[in-house]
Amino acid sequence: MTRTFLHPSRRRFLQGAAAASASFASPLVISARAAETLVVNAYGGEFQEIFLKTTVAPFEKKFGVKITYDDAGSASEDYAKIRATRGAPGFDVAAELTPPEIILGAKEKLLEPITEKEVPNLKHVWKKSREVIPNTGIVHTYQYTALIWNKKQIDKPGSWADYWMPGQKYGDKIKNRVMAFEPGNLLSIYALIMAAKLKGGGVDKMDPAWDVLKAQKPWLGATVMASAAAAPYFENEQIWIAPYWSARAAYYEAQKYPIGVTIPKEGTIGLGNCAGVPVGASNKKLAFEFLNWRLDKDVQREFHLAYFSSPGRGDITDWPQSFKDVQITTEQQMNAIEFPDSEVIANRRRDWTRRWQEVMA
Amino acid sequence: MIAAVQSRPIVPFLLVLLPAAFLLFFFVIPTAFLLSASFIESDGVIMTGVWTTQNYADLLSRPLYRQAILRTFLIGIAVGVIVIVLSYPLAYFLVRTTSPWRGFLIALSLSPLLASVIVRTYGWWVILNREGAVNTALLSIGIIDQPLTLLPSSMAITIGLSHALLPYGVLTIMASLNGLNPNIERAAMSLGAGRIRTFLTVTLPLTWPGIVGGFLLAFAIAISAYATPAILGGPGTQVMATLIRNFMVQALDWALGSAMGAILLVSSIALLLITSALGGRRVG
């Protein structure tokens, strides 16, 4: 067969497009032998834009290396890959993991132990960081579980009860306007812990949470898994109230989504965003260098200002006041945020997932 | 129907050797290895290396999982039936029509096959959601006065999967219709049977293997499908594929995940073998 299978004019278009693309030096293209390369795995979406600009591109420039950015997968999906390949998943840095994966990495010996020897900037991180995870990762970002609400449609929620028992405060109009997250997402777990607390329980006593969930079920409008998947629902105002990560929430608020972000009066739970190096990474030295860079003072400042998240190190003081008002920037604030025992969560997650599925079925 | 070109027994062995070795090495052994994790004790996080059947007991004793297993197979059967019911008329038309557009129409009937899952499920989401086409139509006709929640549901999953797998039914039944000797139909009609009678008593029975084949293919794909049930279904309408994915890459609970995978594999193969034996046609 001598005929091409593409229509001639389309083929020419594609050839032109390919030629045009080659003329741009895109950081996303694997470069040739010249520079050292590092494969970094993290999130896509708006996170990617900010991360590339504040952290990745400056790193490439400073160290004269090329980074291949892998935006595939949530934290747990990344770890599944790490596990399947016994620590050689194809990326050198798992830049966005959560405590459960770091703990698994320690138990299964699939993530490298990291000390101040490998990552000197560890000496500047919050003391809490050492408690939140074992030494097979670093905590570079902090967020908390906030409540977001649609400013145009309802009043500001003051309590976690306004989310879990929405009918009490808002009445019938909130029906189908409440969002839940699947327990694969830590948002769901943390919100459930707060539900248990409303009824006098907590991480160690989660039974009350299931009744609360059951009562909330008729009010739910949508249930999603990925945090990113929730954004369109807020934007097109299908959902009016939901728990959400403080950084993303503040980012969307700044993008003029019709939402407000708040911490209910009962307080909230903090999340440490972590990073680790798989034991089979091909360029570990550079990987540790990258983690160290992530904890660099200026890099931290730039990234967190752009992403509306809280820093991983406690020695940055020149934040704008508006930032200080809502983020965790002092030792005092850090001590006031609760971090649940990630070990406990890791151990109970199977049961909790099952209970959740049983209630929702 | 088997015409042995050779009668030496070595021939089939040689034919099958390399492909079977390929399958063995890259599919059977890896899958067996992974699914063997289902027999290892696990606390949901770490496997201890102790042999146990607790994982299976866990899955089969809980109504949540039993319902998911049942739902998976019911949806599979429903999809299989809908596919052959819809694809037979279409296949018959495509085979018998003399329209010059026949090639184009055939390609068009394959479009759900070629469309990515995003195209299909987004389209169905638009049609079935509370403000979508179906509800709007039903409301305006007056059959209902409140929009129905059609999504997420097992019904939505069934519709979405039937849509996606229709081409398989069409192609299988077309192939079967093509294999028909047209003289048989002509003979029946020349003996006085009308078109419909001919169809029911001659064509349909003779194309029965194609129907069974189409059903089995649609069923097999439907029970392992992930994306459509994930998007058109919800947390209350789990199927085995969604549960398996939850276990494997969200909860990272490979013990339960592989146990569910093993249950899916074994029960599906059993069902398929039984059905094809009943249908009088060999599997595959």
Add this chain to the structure above:
Amino acid sequence: MRSGPWILLKLVVGVIYVFILGPILITAAVAFNESNRSYFPPRGFSLKWWGEAFAPQWVQPLMFSLELAALTAVVATAIGVPLAFAFQRYEFPGKTLVRTITLGPLILPTLVTGIALLQFLTVIGLGRWLGYWALLIGHVIICLPFSVRTIAISLQAMPGSVENAAAGLGAGPLAVLRYVTFPIIVPGIFAGMAFAFIHSFTDINMSLFIAKPGQRPVTVAIMSFLDFGFAPTLAALSILSLAIPLVLVALLGRFVGIGNFLYQEQGRG
């Protein structure tokens, strides 16, 4: 064919086509939105998102998908033809077992097959050196059932009597194979390749897990882009992804006679 039943059939077929095309046309309509939002019915009218779909960030994965799918099709067919022959023409011990194994990749979620393959390759020490090949092998495995099935069907449709007649007329077995069997099943082979191609091209779940950055099929690129929300660009791209295999099938139909396989004239017998 103006008879009553035929007209009724045409009506039913028409409704079925509406069912088939409805969701697809809806998504296509979304790609015409003026703003970067996926409204349906579309608001405004713009072709720019279709142009966006040709951006280099999409062309590269698209090319990768096409190449991978083509390779998968060839390999799956090469493996599938002897299997199909064995299934259709012979009886042998273990036949049911081999048939069942061939069916396995169809029944198991592709994610599981992918994890199993990746884990196994790692355990036997081949993991690090088989990035692209792991993806190819995985695709071949999940496409193989389709190749085998399609070719087996075409073999079944061809009565062995033709081969017997040729042999009876004095042709040796190799000649029969070359001049009688293969020409008739060639459309079936190409149909099998087309199926394998399509199944590889549209695979998401296995590719999501196995693919390495920089070597991503277009389906994975689309899923990643979904993080930004379901933009009209995605709708345009998805429809274009549909169009390319469709064009392929149509062209195969015209030039290789895959159509003959599908709508053979009833002249035999």
